[in-house]
Amino acid sequence: MMQLCGTDTIELEVNGEKRKVTVRAADTLLHTLREKLGLTGAKPGCENGDCGACTVLLDGWPIKSCLMLAAEAVGHSITTIEGLKNAPMQKAFFENWGFQCGFCTSGFIMTCHALATIHPGADDDTMADWLQSNICRCTSYEEIQNAVKQVLGKGDSSGVQGVVSMKEK
Amino acid sequence: MIPFDFDYYKPDTLLEAIDLFQDLSEQGKMPMYYGGGTEIISMARANSIYTGAVIDIKGIPECCEFGFSGSNLVIGSAITLTKIVESGLFPMLGITIGRIADHTIQGKITLGGNLAGTVIYRESVLPLLISESQVVIAGNYGTRQAPISELFDGRMRREPGELIVKLIIDSTYTNLPFFHRKTTKIDKIDYPLVTVVAMKKDDRILAGFSGLCDHPFRSIEMEDSLNEKGLTREVRIKNAMSHIPAPVQEDIHGSGNYRRFVLNNILMDVLKM
Ligand SMILES: Cc1cc2nc3c(=O)[nH]c(=O)nc-3n(C[C@H](O)[C@H](O)[C@H](O)COP(=O)(O)OP(=O)(O)OC[C@H]3O[C@@H](n4cnc5c(N)ncnc54)[C@H](O)[C@@H]3O)c2cc1C
Ligand code: FES
Ligand code: FES
Numbered sequence: 450m451m452q453l454c455g456t457d458t459i460e461l462e463v464n465g466e467k468r469k470v471t472v473r474a475a476d477t478l479l480h481t482l483r484e485k486l487g488l489t490g491a492k493p494g495c496e497n498g499d500c501g502a503c504t505v506l507l508d509g510w511p512i513k514s515c516l517m518l519a520a521e522a523v524g525h526s527i528t529t530i531e532g533l534k535n536a537p538m539q540k541a542f543f544e545n546w547g548f549q550c551g552f553c554t555s556g557f558i559m560t561c562h563a564l565a566t567i568h569p570g571a572d573d574d575t576m577a578d579w580l581q582s583n584i585c586r587c588t589s590y591e592e593i594q595n596a597v598k599q600v601l602g603k604g605d606s607s608g609v610q611g612v613v614s615m616k617e618k
Numbered sequence: 619m620i621p622f623d624f625d626y627y628k629p630d631t632l633l634e635a636i637d638l639f640q641d642l643s644e645q646g647k648m649p650m651y652y653g654g655g656t657e658i659i660s661m662a663r664a665n666s667i668y669t670g671a672v673i674d675i676k677g678i679p680e681c682c683e684f685g686f687s688g689s690n691l692v693i694g695s696a697i698t699l700t701k702i703v704e705s706g707l708f709p710m711l712g713i714t715i716g717r718i719a720d721h722t723i724q725g726k727i728t729l730g731g732n733l734a735g736t737v738i739y740r741e742s743v744l745p746l747l748i749s750e751s752q753v754v755i756a757g758n759y760g761t762r763q764a765p766i767s768e769l770f771d772g773r774m775r776r777e778p779g780e781l782i783v784k785l786i787i788d789s790t791y792t793n794l795p796f797f798h799r800k801t802t803k804i805d806k807i808d809y810p811l812v813t814v815v816a817m818k819k820d821d822r823i824l825a826g827f828s829g830l831c832d833h834p835f836r837s838i839e840m841e842d843s844l845n846e847k848g849l850t851r852e853v854r855i856k857n858a859m860s861h862i863p864a865p866v867q868e869d870i871h872g873s874g875n876y877r878r879f880v881l882n883n884i885l886m887d888v889l890k891m
Contacts, residue, residue: 450638451628451677474626474672477659480619496619497660498723510700511722516656520626521674560722581807582722 453520461522463488464532472519479503481519482529490530490555501583504556505529511563511582530555538562541596549587557583557593565600576601620662628674632681632756632783635673639779640758647671651781653696653731656723661736680783681730691787695730699742702729708787710796711745714815717800718742720807730782734774740834741800743770744815744826747836749791754783772833794819797891799884803871811871812880816888823888830877831864844889855885
């Protein structure tokens with residue numbers, strides 16, 4: 450049985466690297482990534498599951514890292530925006546002006562990148578369903594949709610280590 | 619950031635989890651079973667709950683069962699909403715839970731957590747109520763199985779330390795004609811103003827409701843009225859609405875009268891099934 454009492458050291462696999470990190474059992478993954486591992490791409494917005502600014506990938510699937518404990522991520526593969534190395538979705542956001550202030554951008558890109566990887570042929574309804582997980586206060590929605598449409602259908606599987614299919618999960 | 623400390627345990631067996639709950643309770647740790655953790659983390663961050671230890675159930679094989687077994691569909695309590703939606707195994711349940719929170723959070727919320735949570739909507743219970751599912755629960759006595767209608771009276775009735783292990787659904791219910799509508803105040807992603815899930819079995823409409831009262835419910839009296847074939851649709855709906863089992867909610871999502879108006883229109887569509 451895995452157990453973590455008080456403060457302890459765990460090993461996380463982040464962006465393909467094994468990282469040892471000392472956490473409180475009550476630390477969220479978002480806090481751990483930003484404050485302990487120096488990966489500040491995932492942003493703290495609401496910290497309540499509403500905004501999506503903190504989105505990272507867990508085994509290739511988007512999750513809100515503010516609603517996950519670091520301890521829960523042991524044994525899984527985590528991908529943050531820092532782990533996407535010029536993925537087509539990043540390029541498409543840039544080319545389509547899919548951001549203004551940029552605060553929501555990393556979360557949006559992680560959601561959209563996962564969509565293009567898992568459902569490369571996603572229709573408009575599926576795209577709308579996935580995009581509703583993230584909020585942009587600067588209202589870049591139309592440009593974000595254009596960026597996603599640019600990538601969808603072209604296959605986008607770079608950058609994410611091992612998407613675990615729902616059957617295996 | 620969560621403003622207090624707790625310990626984290628991830629047992630590998632049901633027995634370990636149940637024993638652990640008892641031990642931690644005796645140590646005064648006020649343990650909580652931990653499914654997706656979405657409610658525990660958000661409420662702990664806001665300091666509206668306290669626990670000294672969480673017991674993550676995602677390593678327990680029985681809680682992770684998912685698939686058809688004989689003539690039943692078995693869904694472990696630690697199965698995420700996304701997994702249920704993506705599987706397509708029970709479309710009525712998939713469509714209903716595909717409207718809980720948003721797509722990303724659905725990858726974290728577990729079926730057991732939505733059923734046992736404190737948020738009053740618990741929309742996943744509606745398809746389970748009308749498909750007359752069975753619930754397997756574990757406690758320090760072992761396990762027991764009961765119809766969900768016996769255990770759920772607005773919330774899941776459990777003794778302290780009891781764990782929801784899995785849901786068992788007769789597979790004949792998984793592909794019957796169904797109806798789902800979730801109405802919200804403004805945004806698509808929101809708690810329900812009114813959610814109605816209905817199904818047609820042997821020419822009878824079965825229906826469950828969330829958002830209407832301060833707890834989700836199925837009402838046999840309402841179903842009897844809706845199924846009274848000799849009457850016009852308007853009269854059947856009026857009669858059904860006279861059997862709403864608790865006061866209709868009045869809150870920021872909508873007044874009681876508005877909720878009744880919306881329900882009336884939804885039931886019109888239910889009767890066209
Ligand atoms: C932004 C947002 C929007 C939401 N919108 C909706 C909505 O519209 N409709 C809706 O129905 N829900 C909605 N929810 C979901 C709901 O509020 C809860 O967050 C969710 O259902 C909890 O599931 P969980 O698996 O994360 O549970 P957890 O947080 O792990 O647990 C919740 C409670 O259940 C207990 N528990 C968990 N699993 C078990 C088990 N197997 N046996 C016994 N007890 C258990 C825990 O001890 C705890 O008390 C929303 C949530 C968020 C964050
Ligand atoms: S910070 Fe996680 S959803 Fe807003
Ligand atoms: S670009 Fe500013 S919040 Fe989205």
